Amino acid sequence: MATAVPAERDAVVRAFPEPGRELRLPGVTLHRLRGPSGTFDLLAAGVGPALAAASVSAALTAARYEDAPYSLVVSAGIAGGFLPEAPVASLVVADRITAADLGAESADGFLPVTELGFGRVTHVPPPSLVRAAADATGAGVGTVLTVSTVTGTASRAAALHARHPRALAEAMEGFGVAEAADAHGVAVMEIRAVSNPVGPRDRAAWRIGDALTALTTAFGKLAPVLESWNRYDDQ
Numbered sequence: 001m002a003t004a005v006p007a008e009r010d011a012v013v014r015a016f017p018e019p020g021r022e023l024r025l026p027g028v029t030l031h032r033l034r035g036p037s038g039t040f041d042l043l044a045a046g047v048g049p050a051l052a053a054a055s056v057s058a059a060l061t062a063a064r065y066e067d068a069p070y071s072l073v074v075s076a077g078i079a080g081g082f083l084p085e086a087p088v089a090s091l092v093v094a095d096r097i098t099a100a101d102l103g104a105e106s107a108d109g110f111l112p113v114t115e116l117g118f119g120r121v122t123h124v125p126p127p128s129l130v131r132a133a134a135d136a137t138g139a140g141v142g143t144v145l146t147v148s149t150v151t152g153t154a155s156r157a158a159a160l161h162a163r164h165p166r167a168l169a170e171a172m173e174g175f176g177v178a179e180a181a182d183a184h185g186v187a188v189m190e191i192r193a194v195s196n197p198v199g200p201r202d203r204a205a206w207r208i209g210d211a212l213t214a215l216t217t218a219f220g221k222l223a224p225v226l227e228s229w230n231r232y233d234d235q
């Protein structure tokens with residue numbers, strides 16, 4: 001499970017009965033938690049898609065060398081929510097993890113990197129897992145955008161929504177985490193608790209504490225789902 005910052009990681013830790021223990025590995029520090037029938041490794045992977053990808057990749061590589069590869073990576077944390085579908089303190093589970101600003105500007109508008117002939121801009125989490133996670137937590141299901149620049153104007157929010165009408169939230173790590181997981185052949189999902197609306201910058205409107213509490217509550221319900229999810233359900 002990869003959050004961006006320690007405050008998000010600690011919100012997830014609070015969902016577990018025991019605090020777990022720290023494991024220092026090359027390139028990454030993990031927090032190992034015990035669930036009812038398995039272990040979870042948690043890391044504060046850094047803010048933004050590049051650092052998140054590097055950190056998660058280090059964890060995936062270390063696990064493989066320990067002969068204990070992961071079967072799933074979860075990107076989790078706070079996010080901006082598109083109103084009215086994703087109000088502050090609500091939860092969102094991604095059925096699409098989409099890089100919203102990876103591409104090129106042109107006179108005719110934004111061109112995603114796929115139209116330039118490179119890579120990909122969307123990862124699709126396992127549908128059965130998305131459904132089970134949303135059912136357990138009460139989260140909305142939709143696209144979660146990954147951006148490198150937090151939206152701060154109504155016009156940018158409207159442009160993103162026009163290009164991604166199914167978007168419920170934007171955050172800064174999901175696509176990087178998904179790229180790392182995909183490179184290791186591991187499934188990915190993303191769950192976000194909304195801390196602020198996507199739109200004009202308004203620091204007074206942030207509700208980070210409420211979002212972190214929602215994240216803790218969500219992981220209390222999500223842990224059994226993650227433990228029982230079988231990757232072969234979706235094949």
Ligand SMILES: O=C(O)c1cccc(C(=O)CC[C@H]2O[C@@H](n3cnc4c(=O)[nH]cnc43)[C@H](O)[C@@H]2O)c1
Nearest residue numbers: 004047078079080150151170171172173195198201
């Ligand atoms: O300074 C601002 O206007 C501002 C507005 C929202 C968030 C920030 C952050 O620095 C937090 C980035 C951090 O939290 C996630 N996050 C939370 N809200 C958003 C958002 O509206 N858009 C993108 N990311 C958001 C993100 O995943 C980062 O980890 C600053």
